Amino acid sequence: MLSNKVKQILLLAIGLVFWEAISGRIYGGFKLVDPLFISSPSLILLDIIEWAAKGTLIVDLMATLEEAFLGLILGIVTGMAIGLLFAYSEGLATLLEPFLAALNTLPRPALAPLFVIWLGLGIPSKVLLSWSLVFFAVFYNTYLGAKNIDPDLIDSVRSMGATSLQVFRIVVIPSTLSWVFAALRVSVSYALIGAVIGEFVGATAGVGYRMMIAEGLLDTDRIFSGLVVLGLVGSSLVQIAGMIEKRLLRWRPPLSLG
Amino acid sequence: MEPYRVEALRNLKVKVEGLNVTYTRDHVQALKNVTFDVYSGEFLVILGPSGCGKTTLLNAISGLLKHRKGVELSGRILIDGINVLTAASPLRGIGYVTQKDTLLPWRTVLGNVELGLEIQGVPKAERRRRALEFLRKVGLEGFRDSYPYELSGGMRKRVLLARALAYGPEILLMDEPFASLDAQTRLLLHEELLKLWRDHRITVIFVTHDIDEAITLADRIILLTARPGSIKGTYKVHIPRPRSVQLIKISRSFQELYTRIWEGLSEEVLYA
Numbered sequence: 001m002l003s004n005k006v007k008q009i010l011l012l013a014i015g016l017v018f019w020e021a022i023s024g025r026i027y028g029g030f031k032l033v034d035p036l037f038i039s040s041p042s043l044i045l046l047d048i049i050e051w052a053a054k055g056t057l058i059v060d061l062m063a064t065l066e067e068a069f070l071g072l073i074l075g076i077v078t079g080m081a082i083g084l085l086f087a088y089s090e091g092l093a094t095l096l097e098p099f100l101a102a103l104n105t106l107p108r109p110a111l112a113p114l115f116v117i118w119l120g121l122g123i124p125s126k127v128l129l130s131w132s133l134v135f136f137a138v139f140y141n142t143y144l145g146a147k148n149i150d151p152d153l154i155d156s157v158r159s160m161g162a163t164s165l166q167v168f169r170i171v172v173i174p175s176t177l178s179w180v181f182a183a184l185r186v187s188v189s190y191a192l193i194g195a196v197i198g199e200f201v202g203a204t205a206g207v208g209y210r211m212m213i214a215e216g217l218l219d220t221d222r223i224f225s226g227l228v229v230l231g232l233v234g235s236s237l238v239q240i241a242g243m244i245e246k247r248l249l250r251w252r253p254p255l256s257l258g
Numbered sequence: 259m260e261p262y263r264v265e266a267l268r269n270l271k272v273k274v275e276g277l278n279v280t281y282t283r284d285h286v287q288a289l290k291n292v293t294f295d296v297y298s299g300e301f302l303v304i305l306g307p308s309g310c311g312k313t314t315l316l317n318a319i320s321g322l323l324k325h326r327k328g329v330e331l332s333g334r335i336l337i338d339g340i341n342v343l344t345a346a347s348p349l350r351g352i353g354y355v356t357q358k359d360t361l362l363p364w365r366t367v368l369g370n371v372e373l374g375l376e377i378q379g380v381p382k383a384e385r386r387r388r389a390l391e392f393l394r395k396v397g398l399e400g401f402r403d404s405y406p407y408e409l410s411g412g413m414r415k416r417v418l419l420a421r422a423l424a425y426g427p428e429i430l431l432m433d434e435p436f437a438s439l440d441a442q443t444r445l446l447l448h449e450e451l452l453k454l455w456r457d458h459r460i461t462v463i464f465v466t467h468d469i470d471e472a473i474t475l476a477d478r479i480i481l482l483t484a485r486p487g488s489i490k491g492t493y494k495v496h497i498p499r500p501r502s503v504q505l506i507k508i509s510r511s512f513q514e515l516y517t518r519i520w521e522g523l524s525e526e527v528l529y530a
Contacts, residue, residue, distance in 0.1 A: 156360035159320045160374040160425065161350040170373070174364050251364045251405040 016041045039224045047221040048228065056210070061229065063205040067123055067195035068237075071130020072187060079135045080180060083142025084172070093143070104136045108194065112201040121202050130194030134187045138180055145179030146172060181248045188241040192234050271429065271461045272296040272319065277333035279314050279323065288314040290486035292333070298428075301455060301462045303472040305519065306482030307527045312465040313357070315487070316431045319463065320354050321345070337429065350378065353422030353460075355435045359414055361406040367417050368393065368402040374425030392420040395457075396450060412443035416450070423454060430455075432464040436471070448474055448503045456500070469519050473512055474503055481522050484529035491522050 002010070017026075023040035024031025035043060051057040086093040112129055119125035153171050162170065199208030207226050214222035272295070279289040288311035296302050306312050317323045319335055321342045335342040337351070353374070361370050368389055375385035393399050396416035406414060415435060422430060432451075436444045452475065455462055466472055472479050479493040497511050506512050 150360075152356065152358045152360050153362060155322050156354065156356065157362075157373065157377070158325070159322055159352060159354040160377050162377045166377055170377070171362070174362070178364060251366075251407070253407040 036218065036220055039220045043221045044224045044228060047225045051210075051222070051225055057229070060205055060207050060210050061233065063123065063203075063209075064192075064195050064199065064207045064230075065233070067126035067198065067206070068130055068188075068191040070123070070127040071194050072134055072191035074127065075131045075134025075187065075191065076138050076180065078131070079138025080142045080176070082135075083139045084146055084176065086139075086143050087146030100136075100139070108133050109197045109201075112198050115198065116202040121204050126195045126198030126203065126206070129198040130191045133190035133194045137183050137187050137190055141179045141183045142176050145176040149175050178249060178252075181245050184241045184245045185238050188237050189234060192230070192237065196230065268300075269298040270295055271298040271300070271338065272463070273334070273336040274315075274319070275334040275336070277315070277318060277335060278331070279311065279318060280330040281328060282330050283328040287486040289318075290488045292482075292488060294480055294489060294492075296461060296463060298461055299459050301464065301475055301477045303476035303479045304463065304465045304482060305469065305472045305479050305523065306467060306487060307484050307523065307529075308467055310482045310484050310526070311487030312467075312482060313433050316354070316433050316463065316465055318342075320352055320431055351428045353425070353427035353430045355415075355418050355422045355430070355432045357434045357437060359406070359418070361414060361417060361421070363406050366403050366405060367398060367409070370406070370417055371421045371424050373421055374427075378425055380425075389420075389424050392424040393417075395454065396420045412439055412447065415439065415447060419447075419451065419454070423458065423460070428461060430460050430462045432462065434466050437466075437468075444471075445503050451475070452499075452501065452503070469516055469523065470507065472519070473497070473515055474501065474506055479519065481519065482526075484526045490526065493519055
């Protein structure tokens with residue numbers, strides 16, 4: 001019996017060979033689709049090597065990662081702060097909730113042109129877009145987390161003589177953080193989505209920016225290269241976020257669906 | 259009823275005087291004119307039918323109730339002469355074990371037991387030492403780094419007990435703490451509780467609806483009526499200590515007292 005890992009690698013290899021074949025790169029007679037539309041695994045690999053050799057790949061990647069990272073951090077910090085503020089002030093929450101809900105339903109890519117006009121082609125406009133996605137995910141989780149704290153936990157700590165500030169530090173923050181960590185993987189992918197979409201609209205560097213240029217040149221190889229790079233980076237980041245999440249939430253009973 | 263001459267000489271620890279509690283939101287009076295004394299080092303059990311306001315009474319004594327909205331309190335609760343209901347600062351001298359599991363799930367067993375000491379600002383090394391001492395007393399030293407979800411129900415109760423005692427409170431309030439446990443585990447915990455009580459000379463106010471449990475543990479039992487809870491009677495438990503939690507039930511004095519209390523309680527259960 002083959003292990004699942006081996007089967008998965010085998011499946012991937014078959015897919016790649018098939019792709020290579022129908023693009024006519026193995027034997028011209030098999031060609032079903034022009035590489036202009038689907039490129040081919042070998043062409044993509046060659047293109048990534050070329051991209052990297054020129055030195056722009058690392059620059060583009062770092063730009064995208066920087067935007068996503070800043071958006072993520074700012075989104076978590078502000079999302080938690082506003083979420084806690086709303087949880088503590090019921091009046092403010094009921095007053096502003098409809099506005100936030102309306103803003104959250106707005107398709108974020110539609111804001112990108114505005115952000116570029118406001119902040120220019122550099123990194124800040126992408127950070128803002130990335131933030132706008134992360135913020136709401138973290139905000140809602142924080143708010144729900146803070147609202148769902150077991151009042152008996154607060155009572156038990158208070159009966160030991162805790163002040164309101166101690167209750168906040170000992171119960172409210174840790175129990176809210178657990179909700180935020182639980183949304184960490186989603187937040188990381190949102191951050192990356194925000195950065196790339198921002199680059200599509202207007203930028204001077206970044207993986208998404210490079211893909212937009214390639215679109216203008218009908219450079220399918222480069223578009224696929226961008227997708228491969230984003231896919232690899234995105235899945236590793238989500239993997240790392242998952243590991244952090246697991247480590248920080250190790251006090252939770254393990255779930256069957258990891 | 260004979261007056262408690264011996265107790266009159268002992269130190270008064272808690273004095274509850276004319277306590278009335280009403281939940282204004284649903285116009286329910288939970289306690290009505292409740293008056294009793296608790297002496298230093300005494301093991302007092304408050305016995306009553308479900309819903310008679312026993313938990314409300316402990317919440318009032320712990321000072322939690324005065325923070326709550328929709329609660330009307332009158333009367334006085336004096337702890338060492340200070341009125342809990344009007345005192346501005348949070349109480350520091352009370353340990354409270356509630357019916358519910360209130361261990362902080364993200365803290366280890368040790369972290370939970372350290373909680374009260376941390377709140378009091380005890381330095382880290384000292385609080386670790388004290389917490390470990392109490393974990394040892396409840397036999398859970400080996401689980402110091404476990405998280406609450408990894409423990410059984412009985413073990414969690416032990417941790418809660420250690421947590422409530424580790425910061426050295428003089429009064430321990432217990433609200434049906436062992437209700438959810440199986441009979442054997444409960445007996446073991448009764449034994450451990452009595453031992454801790456004896457070793458630490460602590461004053462215990464223990465709430466239950468279980469007559470067996472009340473007689474096993476108490477120096478004195480106060481029987482509450484159905485809602486609104488008021489005092490129906492007081493029973494002195496003359497069974498000598500140390501008591502065997504298994505053998506006590508077959509003694510004659512246990513059974514006589516059981517019958518007397520049951521007569522009083524059963525009337526109230528009908529109203530509850």
